[in-house]
Amino acid sequence: MTEWLYDDLGSVQLHVLPTEKYKMVSVLAQLERPLQRERVTATALLPQVLLRGTEQYDTQGKLLRAFDDLYGARVGARVNKHGDLQTVEFTMQVPHEAFIEGSGQLFGEAIRLFSQVITAPKVENAAFRKSYVEGEKVLHQQRIENLVNDKVSYASERCVQEMCGSEPYGLSRLGYLEDVAQIDASSLYHTYQRILQESFLHVYVVGPVDPANVGAILRRELTADAGPRNLRGSAATASVSAGEGSDTATRPLAKERVVVERLDVNQGKLNLGLRTGSSYAADDYPALIVYNGILGGFPHSKLFANVREKASLAYYASSRLEGLKGLLFIQSGIQIGDYERARAIIGEQLEALADGAITDDELAFTQEGLVNQYLQSDDQPFTGAVMQMYKRFTGRDRSVPQLIDEVRRVTKKDVIAVAQTVKVDTVYFLRDRGV
């Protein structure tokens, strides 16, 4: 695998991966904060407001037309949730100039625009432009309300909220309706300034680029000329830590909770939230990955084979791992009357794993499947970025080749040991209103 090059530009931490296999240059710039109820909503609103305009291009139309002129350079900004942390992620993709005749210096120009989105937004009297903030507040409220529309993701989000209500991870990624109203152009601007001052900006650049050139351009655009809105040189927080929420995975467990929610739906959604005794930072994390794979990560897994193929109860039945927290989530879409049967079959699979009912094939297929996924992740520009982020969050340095090696060495005994720490915490069922 190709090597990442690292450059410390003070408040900007630059990571470059030069590779000829892509025709596009991809950029990710990321700010990281602990998830907090007081700030989650304002932070979630930020990306949309920042994309509304810069000092130089003060409307969204002008700004995006400037990007479009660079052969459709694609800019985006979003908030995300990783364990108990919230990130603001700016992304950009621009074609490499070699593939378009007479296109000039696309990358330098695109980075200049991209940097302005982050460091030079449209500001008036120490506040974002009021009309932009007010407009985005309305849209953001709708965005929060619309979360109910997609029932698959709604059910999975609700299960997380019910299970982790008292932890940062239980906070909604987009924040809360009632908090949106409290935000104004000035408070939001101050929130952004604080985030910039308290956080490093981690910038990742991947594609057919010359690293020295990238370093020079980034230094110029993101650090030197930014004036009073310059990103701080000596950011106080060398690393963000998840704080107290991070060890809740191992807290003593109460009895499992069942939550039933009723909406006018055709299909029931049965979601389970489980706690495990491991997580990304732990030595037995590779065994947890394998456990999740055997349970529900693949079409050969127990959930797919038993809930779907054998019992014909569902179209989808799978599990996923929230590695940073060591949480496991099971999701399935079932006929409403099949709740008891589906719940029982899922329970049997969990018991089977804890009892060591794992075939040689199940273990080997899962290991091969995971290795394949890790190798394929090399074809996505930002896999390395995610692993470095996890290292900052947990202190645990893992690499893809190392994970491959560790996953291959996991034994049935290791999986069983992890399985015995897995406990159902929350059962969430979304069903019809009934009569």
Added chain:
Amino acid sequence: MQETRYERLQESVFQERLENGLQVYILPKQGYRQTYAGFTTRYGSIDSEFIEPERQTRIRVPDGIAHFLEHKMFEEEHGDVFMDFAKTGAQANAFTTFDSTTYLFSCTTALDENLEILLNFVQHPYFTDENVEKEKGIIGQEIKMYEDNPSWRVYFQLLKAFYGTYPAAIDIAGTLDSIAAITKEDLYNCYRTFYHPSNMVLVVVGDVRPESVIQVVRANQEKKSYKPQSPIQRFYPTLPEYPSQDMTESRLAIAQPRVLFGFKERRVDSDPDRRQQREAAMELWMDALFGRSSDLYQALIDEGLADQGFSTEYELTRLYGHSVFGGNSNKPRELIERVKGALQEFAQAGVPEADFERSKRKAMGRFLSLLDSPQGIANVFTAQKLRDMDILASLDALTQLRLDDLNAVLRDHVDDAQFAASIVWPEDKSAGASSD
């Protein structure tokens, strides 16, 4: 094997038609860890009526059967095909569209073995009364899942409005009633008709040596005895001249109304080059007028008629075509009127030259980004090939496009008589939840 070189793109496509008629395309992509293979038949949800080749009889099959068949292909006498791929760690899947069914895998090792698995399972049907019945529960839940999905609902409602009983409006998975009627004999009939190698395309994308890939495929195919098959006779009703309804509405448990609308093509050109030009022109003016950087897009948001999800798309097949506009809206009817008004204005005044040039550049860049995804390029390449078009030549179609031609296409397409709309409203009851 024949190589087509695209110099500017630094890409090549190797192709060969095997003796049994199978068309093979190989796109080498240096430096990629994964190899992606897609094995596709020209057979999708719109193919309901055809001549079954063995008995030469004309038959009509239940809605959703192409998709049902796709599910059932994964079962063999020895068990589930997913297990065969799992041995090598490969990821396998399949999908059905209006006019195609694709079986696929991506792998990082054991390419030859995975190719054999792919070719062998797709060329070996195994249907029993039991395994067909069992699948009805699974697909039934797939249908139910889509019934609750507002994006899916609003889209198929629009297709119903455009096409009425014409097959383009058939839900790809069918309905609970239509799949209940499916038997193993129906599946074998469809299989015999549409899974002959001469009706299929294999596309392989990855860091591969084309010569060694084709050898594996050739050797595999030579072991199987296919009798030559004459061209498949499919029967479609005539494309309706006008939409069957101009508005369809329904309700779901959602927070905000969702609306889609657009114009149906009155007829479709039989010449693939002209279709490719029309597609390029349509996509370009839609982006120039309604893309994220357009004044109109921002105005729709500022006026409270749309949110950032407002988008447009254009679909053109050999048989039918239509444009789609829309997204979430608190005032769907006002949004429709506003967009229709703007379209009429631009049809008269034409697309501004600067916007035309900008969208052209943008389309070139977006095309290049497609080439960075093995799966993306394979799927688009295949879909275009089945419609007799070459995606890698689309950059040329784009460069050659003139503003006059584009404006002519805009005027021709925006025809009130071809307009239809679809709205999904929230339930009357509050969408609020109750727990017990």
